[in-house]
Amino acid sequence: MKILHISLSLGGGGAERIAVCLCNRFAAKGDDEIVLVSVLDDADPKNVFYLKVLNPRVRHVNLHCQAGLQMKAFWRVYQTIRQERPDVVHTHYGAVQLLFPTLLLPGVHYFHTIHTLPRRVEDNAGFLKRTIRSYLFTSNSVKPFTISEACHRSYRETYHADNDICIPNGSEALTVTQDLPSVTREIDLLKHEPDTMVFIHVARHHPSKNHGRLFRTFLRLEKDGERFILIVLGDHYESCQAELKDSKCIFLLGPKNNVGDYMQQADFFVLSSDYEGLPMTMLEAMSMGVVPISTPAGGVVDVIEDGVTGYLTESFDDEEFYRRVRQAISEKGRIAPERIRKHYEQHFSMEACAAKYYEAYKLVLTK
Secondary structure, eight states, X not given: OEEEEEESOSSSSHHHXXXXXXXXXXXXXXXXXXXXXXXXXTTSGXXXXXXXXXXXXXXXXXXXXXXXXXXXXXXXHHHHHHHHOOSEEEESSOGGGGHHHHHHOTTSXXXXXXXXXXXHHHHTSOHHHHHHHHHHHHTTSSEEEESSHHHHHHHHXXXXXXOOEEOOOOBOOOOXXXXXXXXXXXXXXXXXXXXXXXXXXXXXXXXXXXXHHHXXXXXXXXXXXXXXXXXXXXXXXGGGHHHHTTOSSEEEOOOOSOHHHHHTTOSEEEEOOSOOSOOHHHHHHHHTTOEEEEOOOGGGGGTOOBTTTBEEOSSOOHHHHHHHHHHHHHTTTSSOHHHHHHHHHHHOBHHHHHHHHHHHHHHHHTO
C-alpha cells in the first residue's frame, strides 16, 4: 500500500505531531511506502520542528507554499497526488484542498482527520469552505476521522451525518534524553525550595488555549503564597512577557525538542483551553505519569475522570479553574503516577491509535 499524508507543516502543533507519529509507525511496519507532504515552506525553521524525528523510511515532500496562498496550495496538492499515485491520501488540515483530487483523481481513497470540534471549524469558516467540506464528508468523497467522542458528537450535530470513524488520538510515550541532568539542574535553580511543586504547560500561544486564564490563575496563586513554579514550553509568547515580568514563579522557556526531560520534573500538567480536539501534549504528560488538570475542552472530557485520572473542571469559569488547581495542590500525591500511566497505555498509546487508522485504510481498500 502507498500511503500519502498531508500536513500543513512539520511545525510544533498537535496535528503535525500526530501526522509524523502515524507516518513513523506505518514506516516501521516495513510493508508500505509512506510519503509525508508538508505544505508550508520548510525554509522557515518553525515549519520543520519535527523533521529531525521523522523515520528515514518516510519520504518527505515539501510544497514550498506560503501561508494564505490558497490556490497555489490547491494546485500543488493536486499535482503531488497525481504524480505520486498513492492508494491512500490522508490529510491533517484543509479538507477543502481535496476537492479537485476527489473529482479528477477518483482512483484514490481520501481521508481527513478533523483535529478539533467540527462545530468550531465551521463557525470560523466562510460559506464556500463550509459547503465544500459538507459535500466532501457527507458524499463520502472524503472519509472523515474524528479524534474523540466529543468530536464525534459534534460531527453528527454539525453535518447531520453519522459516517465518521472515531479514533481517539494517541501519542508516543515521552522519554528522557541525555540532556536530563542539565534540565534537572535548570529546574532546580528555578525552584524556591527542593519540594516546590512543578506545573508544566506545553503549547504554542494561541487564543484557543486561553493563556489569559492560565496566567491569571497562577499569578493569583503566587500572590496567595503557594509554593510552585509553572514552566511553559512553546513559542509565540512575546505578548505575555509584560504581564509576567514581575512573576517569580512563571517561566516561559520557549519550544523544546526534549519535552520528556522537562515533563520528568513535573507534578502536574495544566491546560486552560476553551477549545480542543484531544490534546497530544496531555496524553504525552500522562505517558510519564504526570497528573493532568484541565478545563472540559473537547475530547479532554473523554480522557480525564475527575479525581481518578486527573482534575477536570465542570465549566470554563476562571474561578472554578483556580479552585481546581488549589484542590490539586492540597491533594498532591492522592492520584498515583502509575494509575495515570496505566490509563494512557490502555487507551491512548500511539501503537493502538496507528493500528486503528491502518485497519480503516484496509477496510476501505477491500470494499
